[in-house]
Amino acid sequence: MEESIIKIRKLSKRFGTQEVLRELDLDIPKGMITVIIGRSGGGKSVLLKHIIGLIKPDSGEIYIDGINIVKEPEDKLNEIRKRFGMLFQEGALFDSMTIEENVAFPLVEHTKLSHKEIKERTKEVLALVGLTGAEKKYPSEISGGMRKRAGLARAIIAKPDIILFDEPTSGLDPIMSAHIDNLIVEIQKRLNVTCIIISHDIQSTFRIAHKIAMLFEGKIIAEGTPDVMRALDNPYLKQFIEGLSEGPIQVVDNE
Numbered sequence: 660m661e662e663s664i665i666k667i668r669k670l671s672k673r674f675g676t677q678e679v680l681r682e683l684d685l686d687i688p689k690g691m692i693t694v695i696i697g698r699s700g701g702g703k704s705v706l707l708k709h710i711i712g713l714i715k716p717d718s719g720e721i722y723i724d725g726i727n728i729v730k731e732p733e734d735k736l737n738e739i740r741k742r743f744g745m746l747f748q749e750g751a752l753f754d755s756m757t758i759e760e761n762v763a764f765p766l767v768e769h770t771k772l773s774h775k776e777i778k779e780r781t782k783e784v785l786a787l788v789g790l791t792g793a794e795k796k797y798p799s800e801i802s803g804g805m806r807k808r809a810g811l812a813r814a815i816i817a818k819p820d821i822i823l824f825d826e827p828t829s830g831l832d833p834i835m836s837a838h839i840d841n842l843i844v845e846i847q848k849r850l851n852v853t854c855i856i857i858s859h860d861i862q863s864t865f866r867i868a869h870k871i872a873m874l875f876e877g878k879i880i881a882e883g884t885p886d887v888m889r890a891l892d893n894p895y896l897k898q899f900i901e902g903l904s905e906g907p908i909q910v911v912d913n914e
């Protein structure tokens with residue numbers, strides 16, 4: 660495929676005796692949408708947190724434009740983090756701040772832009788995600804779909820060149836999910852950014868991905884374009900895509 664902006668090599672991480680990532684390799688193509696799929700508790704969020712340096716691996720490398728961030732000191736890592744926007748799985752809006760304040764936060768924290776410029780830019784991204792009018796509301800006063808869109812606005816406001824989305828459509832109705840998908844595709848095109856999305860939603864995955872990677876038992880067991888993934892004769896992937904309880908992936912009762 661095209662040029663990779665991120666290269667992950669032999670990434671391993673365990674928590675206590677639980678091995679979550681096992682010598683995982685993955686390349687993320689630049690300026691495209693890569694969707695990572697996999698079972699609940701399979702380590703997808705842990706993988707994303709490694710990519711922005713929030714978790715250190717036990718071993719392995721993560722190259723961002725050729726720099727191995729695992730070896731970088733905290734101050735350099737902070738510089739590199741400015742290239743990223745992140746929509747956390749939990750939304751992670753600050754309850755005590757209005758939507759406007761939440762969305763403006765990355766600019767207030769990390770830039771020297773004037774109050775006026777921040778205000779304008781905030782207005783612009785809120786309009787982009789369809790939240791004009793909700794500026795003064797608090798997260799508890801708006802719906803789940805609106806909170807996701809506010810998180811999306813916050814993830815893009817500082818014009819990152821890599822955006823990570825952890826389950827941007829979970830818990831939303833199919834219409835709102837499709838709307839968020841369209842927004843992500845539009846933002847990706849407009850800003851020409853690299854997007855990494857974690858998703859459980861197979862329909863949406865095939866709709867928006869340029870590349871799909873399936874995480875299973877700590878490794879990427881299948882990857883490729885949607886067409887390649889559809890055609891692959893991998894029983895694990897097939898079971899996942901088709902959503903079957905019968906197959907090589909066993910559901911354990913205490914999960």
Ligand SMILES: Nc1ncnc2c1ncn2[C@@H]1O[C@H](COP(=O)(O)OP(=O)(O)OP(=O)(O)O)[C@@H](O)[C@H]1O
Nearest residue numbers: 674677679697698699700701702703704705706748
């Ligand atoms: N900081 C941590 N300390 C200990 N265990 C952790 C930590 N973070 C994650 N884990 C464990 O690692 C495993 C993978 O978690 P992770 O959140 O990455 O799963 P996931 O694939 O994102 O699942 P979901 O689809 O449900 O969000 C889980 O068993 C989780 O309990």
Ligand SMILES: [Mg+2]
Nearest residue numbers: 703704748825
């Ligand atoms: Mg997760």
